[in-house]
Amino acid sequence: MKPGILASALLATVLTGTAFAQSGTPIKLADVAELSGGGATVGTNWKNGIDLAIEEINAKGGVLGSKLVVTHADSQSNPGVARAQVQKALDNEPYVLLGPGYSGSVKVTAPLAAEAGIAQIMGGEAAELTQGGNKFLFRTSFGQQSSMPKVAKYIHDEVKAKTVAIVWVNNDFGKGGRDVITKEFGRLGIKVAADISTEAGQADFAADVSKIKAAAPDAVFIYVNEEESARMLKELKRQSVTVPLIGETTLVGQKVVELAGDAANGARGHVGLTTDAPVELVKAFREKFVKKYNYVPDHNGIKGYLAIYMIKATTEKMGKVDPKAFADNLHGLTIKAANEPGILMDATFDQNGDIDRQGFLVEIVEGKQVIKQVLPKLN
Amino acid sequence: MSNLLDLLLAGLATGAIYAIVAVGFTLLWQTSQTINFAQGEFVMLPAFLVLAAMHAGAPFWFAILIGILLSLLLLGLGFKTLLVNPMLRHGVLPLAIATMALAIGIKEAVKQFFSAEASPFPSIVPAGDISFFGHPVSLQSIGVLALAILAVVGLTAFLNRTSVGHQMQAAAQNPTVARIIGVPVERMILLTFLINAFLVALASLLITPIYLAKFSSGEVLGQAAFIAAIVGGFNQVRGAIAGGLLIGVVDNLAAAYVSTQYRAAVPLILLIVIILFRPQGILGRAEERTI
Numbered sequence: 052m053k054p055g056i057l058a059s060a061l062l063a064t065v066l067t068g069t070a071f072a073q074s075g076t077p078i079k080l081a082d083v084a085e086l087s088g089g090g091a092t093v094g095t096n097w098k099n100g101i102d103l104a105i106e107e108i109n110a111k112g113g114v115l116g117s118k119l120v121v122t123h124a125d126s127q128s129n130p131g132v133a134r135a136q137v138q139k140a141l142d143n144e145p146y147v148l149l150g151p152g153y154s155g156s157v158k159v160t161a162p163l164a165a166e167a168g169i170a171q172i173m174g175g176e177a178a179e180l181t182q183g184g185n186k187f188l189f190r191t192s193f194g195q196q197s198s199m200p201k202v203a204k205y206i207h208d209e210v211k212a213k214t215v216a217i218v219w220v221n222n223d224f225g226k227g228g229r230d231v232i233t234k235e236f237g238r239l240g241i242k243v244a245a246d247i248s249t250e251a252g253q254a255d256f257a258a259d260v261s262k263i264k265a266a267a268p269d270a271v272f273i274y275v276n277e278e279e280s281a282r283m284l285k286e287l288k289r290q291s292v293t294v295p296l297i298g299e300t301t302l303v304g305q306k307v308v309e310l311a312g313d314a315a316n317g318a319r320g321h322v323g324l325t326t327d328a329p330v331e332l333v334k335a336f337r338e339k340f341v342k343k344y345n346y347v348p349d350h351n352g353i354k355g356y357l358a359i360y361m362i363k364a365t366t367e368k369m370g371k372v373d374p375k376a377f378a379d380n381l382h383g384l385t386i387k388a389a390n391e392p393g394i395l396m397d398a399t400f401d402q403n404g405d406i407d408r409q410g411f412l413v414e415i416v417e418g419k420q421v422i423k424q425v426l427p428k429l430n
Numbered sequence: 431m432s433n434l435l436d437l438l439l440a441g442l443a444t445g446a447i448y449a450i451v452a453v454g455f456t457l458l459w460q461t462s463q464t465i466n467f468a469q470g471e472f473v474m475l476p477a478f479l480v481l482a483a484m485h486a487g488a489p490f491w492f493a494i495l496i497g498i499l500l501s502l503l504l505l506g507l508g509f510k511t512l513l514v515n516p517m518l519r520h521g522v523l524p525l526a527i528a529t530m531a532l533a534i535g536i537k538e539a540v541k542q543f544f545s546a547e548a549s550p551f552p553s554i555v556p557a558g559d560i561s562f563f564g565h566p567v568s569l570q571s572i573g574v575l576a577l578a579i580l581a582v583v584g585l586t587a588f589l590n591r592t593s594v595g596h597q598m599q600a601a602a603q604n605p606t607v608a609r610i611i612g613v614p615v616e617r618m619i620l621l622t623f624l625i626n627a628f629l630v631a632l633a634s635l636l637i638t639p640i641y642l643a644k645f646s647s648g649e650v651l652g653q654a655a656f657i658a659a660i661v662g663g664f665n666q667v668r669g670a671i672a673g674g675l676l677i678g679v680v681d682n683l684a685a686a687y688v689s690t691q692y693r694a695a696v697p698l699i700l701l702i703v704i705i706l707f708r709p710q711g712i713l714g715r716a717e718e719r720t721i
């Protein structure tokens with residue numbers, strides 16, 4: 052190769068490689084979310100949270116002088132489609148990959164992002180996701196390994212239940228949660244009176260509720276997705292089940308309350324994120340979201356919003372737009388709300404990509420989430 | 431025992447809705463050899479028409495009227511005029527495929543113009559319980575069952591005891607002879623489509639408060655009702671009713687006593703058994719065809 056051609060090739064390579072770093076060049080983000088199918092509530096909230104944060108940041112001049120641009124792709128709540136969409140998104144060399152929200156979809160897409168060396172900020176909560184040594188995967192909410200022990204402790208200490216029926220959705224998310232909480236129940240001496248697996252997208256819960264009634268537990272732990280939670284709560288009310296109903300964010304989220312109506316009253320759960328949190332920045336976020344979209348977001352809306360502010364804080368800490376260095380810099384990072392209000396609450400990301408932040412125990416009272424207890428950040 | 435009672439009641443309530451939808455399948459088949467694979471989506475759509483009317487400011491009862499009227503117009507008259515009439519002359523198979531395309535079209539349109547997310551839907555039956563031999567029974571289950579039975583009994587009485595009903599049966603059994611004796615066959619066929627549109631609208635009002643309004647909710651219903659129609663007998667209204675109730679109960683008992691994962695397979699197994707041993711369905715009539 053002639054020296055001139057070699058020099059041109061090198062120059063082209065350097066220019067392409069540093070394209071991200073140039074101030075004013077838009078920073079490309081790719082989002083793959085559940086915009087239709089069973090997870091449409093999850094994906095739509097997530098997407099709207101992302102769009103709101105990007106609009107805010109761009110209105111203030113962007114990140115390090117560069118505007119953020121995002122492309123949204125629909126996984127159709129199907130892991131196979133999610134994988135294809137993520138591969139397509141990675142081919143466009145995004146700065147960071149956002150989503151998916153379903154753990155099953157995260158599981159099959161995370162290796163692709165890791166192989167490309169692109170950080171992936173996702174909504175999945177299955178415990179196993181961050182336990183496989185993937186250095187590019189980050190959570191926006193608690194994993195099951197953090198949340199389930201708190202729920203089990205609440206059922207043991209506060210509800211004082213000796214027997215519990217577990218209702219879970221038969222996918223990576225549900226099975227992961229069921230496995231962790233069953234172990235915790237065993238440790239605390241709580242007997243599992245019924246272990247009921249349900250299907251994603253299930254419409255009819257009459258038989259499942261009959262099984263619960265037959266088992267006569269002291270409490271029911273429900274760990275299914277939002278729409279199924281609403282159907283389950285309606286059926287439990289229809290069949291006059293009156294024992295405490297306890298779950299996680301997917302049982303007491305805003306969408307569940309909207310869908311289940313009166314049937315949601317009395318449901319309790321641990322939530323990492325809620326727009327009813329007694330935190331001024333969260334309240335301000337809620338107002339902005341409602342003003343823009345005309346509905347109250349659930350935790351997925353907050354997750355999407357936080358994902359963008361995680362990118363902003365990390366990039367500003369690095370002082371450059373470098374996709375390869377992004378993951379390393381986010382590991383071990385503490386983002387304080389005092390410095391970056393968009394992060395809403397102080398958050399620390401450990402070496403696995405798990406998040407540490409304060410959480411809440413809530414109860415649905417007259418169609419509203421009421422915070423019963425604030426659980427502080429651990430570190 | 432009370433558990434079994436709950437399961438039977440819930441199964442019968444769901445089965446009664448399947449029966450209403452399955453009756454629609456059989457009516458369309460008998461009068462115009464139409465197998466409507468969009469029947470599930472026909473059940474899903476009226477709920478969204480009602481919701482759209484409510485969003486426009488109509489009170490619930492008035493929105494129901496609007497929903498039913500629009501269903502008659504779109505799913506009865508429109509379906510027959512715009513899709514069935516032009517396609518039927520090309521045979522049963524192209525029409526069946528066209529209804530599959532219609533199902534996709536309805537789903538995607540609802541997703542695009544309304545939402546991909548589920549929406550709550552008010553119940554026309556009040557919430558609460560009544561005591562049945564000391565056992566609390568859901569008023570909603572009883573109400574759904576009662577309304578569905580009322581609809582089916584009313585339809586059967588209409589078909590068997592009125593002049594129009596007799597004309598519809600004549601048009602279904604032998605249109606050529608019916609024409610000769612002065613039955614307005616085309617009008618009778620249109621009436622069948624309108625009845626089907628009313629039945630799916632009623633099913634929609636009964637099932638959506640339980641299943642929630644969602645673009646994809648017709649898939650399960652359509653499949654269950656289709657199986658019910660075949661199991662009961664595709665060419666008999668009473669067969670479709672029996673099939674619907676049977677599938678509803680079997681589905682619930684299977685979920686409770688077999689496995690939730692395999693519940694969907696049990697009605698299909700029942701279908702296979704029926705096809706092998708009684709191809710015309712439980713209450714169906716064997717049809718012979720000369721080639």
